[in-house]
Amino acid sequence: MADNLGLLSVLLCTILFQVSLAVGNLNVEAFSNGSFSISVGGKQWFRSGSVGVRDLGRWWSQEDGSLELTGSGQSEGVINVGPFTSYYYEWQAKGASSLTLTTTVSVFEQMPAVLFVLVFNDKATNTSSNVNSTLSTFPSFVIEEGPVDRGYVTWSGNMARFMKIDRWSPDVPIYSNIDGGLPLVVYDSVMENAVVMAPASDFMSANQATFNNTTTGEKTLAFGPLSSITEIPAGYVCSMVLVAGNNVTDSMMQFGNFLKTFYKKDESYRKSDFTINYLGYWTDNGACYYYDTGNYSNYEEVLDAVYADAQTANIPFRYLQIDSWWYYKGPENGVKNWTAKPSIFPNGIEAVAKKTGWPIEAHNRWWSPVTDYAKQNGGKFEFIVESEASLPVEEEFWDFLFSSSKETWNLLVYEQDWLDVAVTRLQALRNTVGLGRMWLKQMGAAATRYGLTIQYCMPWPRHLLQSVEISAVTQSRISDDYTPGNSQWQIGDTTILASALGLAAFKDVMNLRLLHSECTLNSIVLSIICTHVSVTRYIARQRKAKQT
Ligand SMILES: *[C@@H]1O[C@H](CO)[C@@H](O)[C@H](O)[C@H]1NC(C)=O
Ligand SMILES: *[C@@H]1O[C@H](CO)[C@@H](O)[C@H](O)[C@H]1NC(C)=O
Numbered sequence: 063m064a065d066n067l068g069l070l071s072v073l074l075c076t077i078l079f080q081v082s083l084a085v086g087n088l089n090v091e092a093f094s095n096g097s098f099s100i101s102v103g104g105k106q107w108f109r110s111g112s113v114g115v116r117d118l119g120r121w122w123s124q125e126d127g128s129l130e131l132t133g134s135g136q137s138e139g140v141i142n143v144g145p146f147t148s149y150y151y152e153w154q155a156k157g158a159s160s161l162t163l164t165t166t167v168s169v170f171e172q173m174p175a176v177l178f179v180l181v182f183n184d185k186a187t188n189t190s191s192n193v194n195s196t197l198s199t200f201p202s203f204v205i206e207e208g209p210v211d212r213g214y215v216t217w218s219g220n221m222a223r224f225m226k227i228d229r230w231s232p233d234v235p236i237y238s239n240i241d242g243g244l245p246l247v248v249y250d251s252v253m254e255n256a257v258v259m260a261p262a263s264d265f266m267s268a269n270q271a272t273f274n275n276t277t278t279g280e281k282t283l284a285f286g287p288l289s290s291i292t293e294i295p296a297g298y299v300c301s302m303v304l305v306a307g308n309n310v311t312d313s314m315m316q317f318g319n320f321l322k323t324f325y326k327k328d329e330s331y332r333k334s335d336f337t338i339n340y341l342g343y344w345t346d347n348g349a350c351y352y353y354d355t356g357n358y359s360n361y362e363e364v365l366d367a368v369y370a371d372a373q374t375a376n377i378p379f380r381y382l383q384i385d386s387w388w389y390y391k392g393p394e395n396g397v398k399n400w401t402a403k404p405s406i407f408p409n410g411i412e413a414v415a416k417k418t419g420w421p422i423e424a425h426n427r428w429w430s431p432v433t434d435y436a437k438q439n440g441g442k443f444e445f446i447v448e449s450e451a452s453l454p455v456e457e458e459f460w461d462f463l464f465s466s467s468k469e470t471w472n473l474l475v476y477e478q479d480w481l482d483v484a485v486t487r488l489q490a491l492r493n494t495v496g497l498g499r500m501w502l503k504q505m506g507a508a509a510t511r512y513g514l515t516i517q518y519c520m521p522w523p524r525h526l527l528q529s530v531e532i533s534a535v536t537q538s539r540i541s542d543d544y545t546p547g548n549s550q551w552q553i554g555d556t557t558i559l560a561s562a563l564g565l566a567a568f569k570d571v572m573n574l575r576l577l578h579s580e581c582t583l584n585s586i587v588l589s590i591i592c593t594h595v596s597v598t599r600y601i602a603r604q605r606k607a608k609q610t
């Protein structure tokens with residue numbers, strides 16, 4: 063990525079230009095004075111708002127002249143998403159801040175995409191402000207009533223499952239908390255044209271926000287790093303992409319193709335993922351044996367019985383998922399260490415792995431402040447430790463965790479759950495630019511080394527976006543936990559986001575506990591049958607069963 067974006071910064075030579083480039087239904091006009099205009103389907107949809115940045119505890123902006131355009135130019139190049147024409151601009155803060163910025167607007171020739179890049183040439187300090195916003199505004203788009211009615215749709219919240227849908231209008235706020243608002247799809251009422259607007263790098267630190275100028279009344283939508291971030295190092299690159307298509311799904315697929323190509327997401331990991339290709343036995347929330355060993359005294363006995371039943375009834379389970387009930391937790395239930403309690407697995411997970419031959423998908427959550435792995439607690443690895451959570455910050459930790467688990471008990475898929483809570487519990491993930499990306503990339507790189515894949519669970523949209531840089535992440539949960547009567551079956555909307563990004567959308571377990579009060583073989587068999595019928599039929603059956 064850094065290499066790719068580096069290609070876009072070129073030597074400055076100031077020339078006057080006013081150019082227009084069109085691909086598909088997208089047309090981009092750029093001016094040497096720093097402004098741009100974007101038309102979709104032949105109509106102007108967006109014109110640029112003011113460029114601004116926070117440094118030394120205040121804003122420096124084009125609008126009031128405290129940020130000045132000192133040069134602009136034009137160049138061409140080719141990267142893996144194809145040939146592009148780039149317009150670039152140099153900016154200088156005036157007064158106490160000596161910050162300089164470079165911005166580029168790059169229009170691609172073979173994809174209906176425009177990439178906006180902001181480079182902090184100098185360090186910016188005391189950048190944070192106490193709102194869900196951004197600490198810079200490039201690009202920014204004036205929000206005005208269009209020549210055609212437009213709407214927006216975006217994803218938010220736990221599992222990225224809450225859709226925010228509204229009119230695109232200066233009177234309507236655009237959803238932009240840390241838990242959502244990315245990507246943002248703007249579409250016209252006839253659904254013939256749509257654009258996706260989203261960060262294109264360092265997704266865990268990026269945000270979108272609306273700004274109101276109370277003097278002029280102008281409202282803008284801007285992209286930039288999260289406003290909770292306290293400083294930006296010199297050389298930091300922040301980028302955003304706008305991709306056009308014909309409707310919401312189509313523009314999302316085009317957007318996904320842009321990012322997957324840009325980051326070389328290797329989709330062969332998803333295609334060959336064993337757990338995506340075969341049936342597995344799950345023990346998570348909603349399943350029979352979730353924090354419940356039924357008539358058995360420990361999980362080794364439970365899983366022995368499940369295995370025996372499956373053999374007798376010829377149920378082709380090929381792997382096993384073990385949920386959060388097996389490892390050691392600290393106060394407030396963060397992970398103390400990722401090893402099995404003897405009360406749960408008297409002979410270790412390895413006894414079950416050996417007897418069943420099933421590879422294992424294993425659950426994990428956020429790390430406790432008291433985790434045994436952190437140097438601060440006498441462990442071997444570098445962690446950031448805060449009062450509510452901690453975070454590993456060296457890849458060797460993941461090498462250790464994955465290699466030992468794979469060797470001793472046949473770990474195959476690492477399920478990283480509570481992804482959103484990891485961010486809400488750990489301030490460093492909100493304040494430190496690049497930290498979230500580093501955490502997830504280290505986890506992913508180590509997984510790849512040991513032949514493992516990763517399932518994300520409880521992601522926000524930003525986690526799903528970040529996975530585009532991590533080929534080991536093949537799948538994600540996209541709806542709530544299985545509880546009869548809740549909306550966990552409602553997976554269509556978030557599947558658009560997951561599949562655009564190359565992820566298999568995982569709906570979670572099926573369990574007919576309502577039909578059968580006990581976790582008997584019959585209920586397992588019915589669960590299997592149900593995985594082959596449509597979700598709708600299943601729900602209908604369940605409703606009927608409830609009524610009778
Ligand atoms: C830049 O030039 C364009 C075209 O002349 C104009 O529409 C726009 O308002 C100008 N922008 C600024 C910031 O002066
Ligand atoms: C940072 O900026 C805020 C204003 O946003 C100011 O109150 C504070 O004193 C500044 N802190 C430092 C260390 O300069």
Ligand SMILES: *[C@@H]1O[C@H](CO)[C@@H](O)[C@H](O)[C@H]1NC(C)=O
Nearest residue numbers: 123125126274275276277278
């Ligand atoms: C609002 O716009 C005016 C005129 O362009 C500018 O001077 C002022 O700084 C802006 N206000 C904010 C809060 O950006």
Ligand SMILES: *[C@@H]1O[C@H](CO)[C@@H](O)[C@H](O)[C@H]1NC(C)=O
Nearest residue numbers: 232233234235272273274281
């Ligand atoms: C900006 O305007 C929108 C829409 O009118 C409004 O919902 C929002 O509260 C305003 N934000 C601020 C910070 O004034």
Ligand SMILES: *[C@@H]1O[C@H](CO)[C@@H](O)[C@H](O)[C@H]1NC(C)=O
Nearest residue numbers: 192193194238239240241242
């Ligand atoms: C900021 O976003 C968080 C997470 O969605 C939310 O809980 C909080 O209320 C928001 N704060 C403001 C001031 O809108």
Ligand SMILES: *[C@@H]1O[C@H](CO)[C@@H](O)[C@H](O)[C@H]1NC(C)=O
Nearest residue numbers: 253307308309310311312313
């Ligand atoms: C969305 O656009 C694509 C590409 O033009 C098209 O194939 C598809 O049929 C459209 N979907 C709907 C529901 O119109």
Ligand SMILES: *[C@@H]1O[C@H](CO)[C@@H](O)[C@H](O)[C@H]1NC(C)=O
Nearest residue numbers: 390391398399400401434435
């Ligand atoms: C995990 O935590 C338990 C409970 O505190 C402790 O007995 C055990 O030694 C720990 N294991 C490792 C590998 O740190």
Ligand SMILES: *[C@@H]1O[C@H](CO)[C@@H](O)[C@H](O)[C@H]1NC(C)=O
Nearest residue numbers: 355356357358579580581582
């Ligand atoms: C527990 O054992 C009882 C008596 O044998 C049986 O009726 C029941 O179905 C069993 N429950 C489970 C969860 O296996």
